[in-house]
Amino acid sequence: MSEIYYVNGEFLSSKESVVPSEERGHQFGDGVYEVVRVYGGRPFLLNWHLERLDRSCKAIGVENPLSHEEWTELISEAVRRSGEEEAQVYWQVTRGIAPREHLFPQAQPSVTMTVKPLLLKASAKSSEKSLLCIPDERWANTWIKTINLLPNVIAKETAHRFGAVEALFVKSGDFTEGSSSNAWFVRGTDIYTAPANRYILPGITRRFVLQLAQEIGYTVYEQSVALDDLHSMDEVFMTSTTLEVQSIHSVVADRNKMSLLYNLPDIPAQTLLSTPEDPAEIWRSSRNNVAARLQDAFTDAVNKFRNYEEPVQ
Numbered sequence: 001m002s003e004i005y006y007v008n009g010e011f012l013s014s015k016e017s018v019v020p021s022e023e024r025g026h027q028f029g030d031g032v033y034e035v036v037r038v039y040g041g042r043p044f045l046l047n048w049h050l051e052r053l054d055r056s057c058k059a060i061g062v063e064n065p066l067s068h069e070e071w072t073e074l075i076s077e078a079v080r081r082s083g084e085e086e087a088q089v090y091w092q093v094t095r096g097i098a099p100r101e102h103l104f105p106q107a108q109p110s111v112t113m114t115v116k117p118l119l120l121k122a123s124a125k126s127s128e129k130s131l132l133c134i135p136d137e138r139w140a141n142t143w144i145k146t147i148n149l150l151p152n153v154i155a156k157e158t159a160h161r162f163g164a165v166e167a168l169f170v171k172s173g174d175f176t177e178g179s180s181s182n183a184w185f186v187r188g189t190d191i192y193t194a195p196a197n198r199y200i201l202p203g204i205t206r207r208f209v210l211q212l213a214q215e216i217g218y219t220v221y222e223q224s225v226a227l228d229d230l231h232s233m234d235e236v237f238m239t240s241t242t243l244e245v246q247s248i249h250s251v252v253a254d255r256n257k258m259s260l261l262y263n264l265p266d267i268p269a270q271t272l273l274s275t276p277e278d279p280a281e282i283w284r285s286s287r288n289n290v291a292a293r294l295q296d297a298f299t300d301a302v303n304k305f306r307n308y309e310e311p312v313q
């Protein structure tokens with residue numbers, strides 16, 4: 001069992017797998033990425049991830065260097081070498097290595113990949129999970145799975161400093177998504193999640209959970225939920241490739257910065273990373289029936305996939 005590192009055609013040790021100084025992902029964040037979960041040695045929903053990678057590459061004008069068949073082969077080989085049955089595979093495609101210059105160079109795209117055993121879910125299903133509302137100051141193309149994640153890492157760090165598991169972005173008074181997950185809200189048996197427009201990453205888990213929810217018979221509205229309507233929601237949960245379905249127990253916000261959740265005025269340049277000055281719990285779950293049902297359905301689907309009962313995605 002080992003961690004696997006792949007760089008432009010070679011499997012390397014972690015020490016050997018270094019990024020060249022003139023690599024554009026490193027210098028400009030000029031690239032895109034994907035992450036897939038491996039269950040029972042098989043990458044789950046891989047075709048959906050590969051389709052999203054195509055869209056991300058196209059969006060930034062990088063030619064996807066491998067076909068779906070070649071990606072599938074490379075990922076399978078990396079997983080095979082790792083010997084891991086339960087793992088996560090991250091891979092990046094950047095505009096390549098070239099002397100620093102904003103203009104696109106004549107360069108081959110770079111491909112890096114890691115396979116890591118699954119970190120035990122931060123879970124302990126029992127412990128309470130909260131979200132911290134953060135103004136969504138990201139650019140207007142968050143549908144692209146770019147490696148430019150500075151606002152996301154600052155938001156997640158701020159949330160963690162406050163004891164929350166995740167940041168919940170709010171744009172003009174509406175919830176968009178988490179810093180590395182999609183957000184869902186439940187009222188009765190109605191489920192709401194932000195529409196897959198340019199302001200959220202169209203999560204692969206979101207797409208899968210949406211199907212599961214409809215199969216169970218829930219009505220799913222791909223509609224934004226307003227911060228002002230949060231009080232009427234019974235449940236909140238988050239989804240991602242690494243989280244699967246995660247129930248949330250409370251939502252908190254910084255009372256002093258509530259206005260920024262509605263609009264971002266011309267505030268003076270200041271450090272982004274802050275500890276909330278006047279935190280307030282603005283919502284607490286009354287139950288988690290729907291999230292729990294979806295978690296179970298997700299686990300069933302994954303177990304079937306592990307046992308080759310479902311077609312390979």
Ligand code: PDD
Pocket residue numbers: 035152177178179180181182200201202203204205206239240241242
């Ligand atoms: N993040 N929204 C954002 C901003 C994300 O970064 C992610 C995934 C998601 C959920 O997408 P998916 O269901 O395809 O994982 C939504 C991954 C897990 C990461 O960056 O580690």
